[in-house]
Ligand SMILES: Nc1ncnc2c1ncn2[C@@H]1O[C@H](COP(=O)(O)OP(=O)(O)O)[C@@H](O)[C@H]1O
């Protein structure tokens with residue numbers, strides 16, 4: 627059973643008189659343990675697609691199942707539960723809270739789950755270690771490099787043991803060497819922990835860490851490329 631299955635999905639926006647079909651005719655199925663990349667020109671619908679997959683948004687039409695659960699009919703609190711239990715998110719600009727240190731940022735999703743302090747800290751330190759950040763965990767984001775901040779964001783995304791990691795341009799703000807380090811972490815999470823990964827990227831070299839590349843054009847999947855490893 628696929629962990630993510632979109633059938634005949636469309637997402638449109640209406641801005642005054644202007645009607646924008648950000649996504650149309652989207653069929654896609656992602657198995658557990660897969661690693662897929664989404665590429666396409668600016669405005670082709672990449673972020674809209676990732677937001678739908680991430681249950682941050684709902685389709686205008688079509689059906690979406692995640693881990694066997696129908697998403698398109700869910701209410702906001704059910705969607706929030708799905709995000710907290712099944713999904714982890716990584717963004718181009720890290721989205722860390724500036725007033726919290728690295729450890730406190732990583733603990734946040736576990737606080738939302740109501741986990742007690744000791745267990746929370748233990749798991750958060752483990753998550754930080756698994757991304758190679760065992761030092762500097764009491765530093766705030768502004769005291770960390772971009773690559774370190776993204777590692778904290780990855781630790782926060784995986785601390786709750788998600789089935790799927792979603793990343794929108796995770797290396798978009800990083801130099802190429804740091805980007806490789808971040809992708810090595812993604813590969814490790816996919817290979818050794820079996821976490822399914824869906825990432826949006828502009829960079830071919832980053833996209834090729836996945837097994838498949840979905841090329842979007844004008845809101846449609848124009849082509850699916852199998853990456854030759
Ligand atoms: N909230 C929104 N309201 C109106 N139009 C939107 C909204 N979000 C995205 N769009 C439009 O949908 C299309 C796809 O956007 P997006 O998914 O952000 O593309 P990409 O991430 O590939 O650059 C664009 O034409 C964009 O302007």
Ligand SMILES: [Mg+2]
Pocket residue numbers: 672673674
């Ligand atoms: Mg985008």
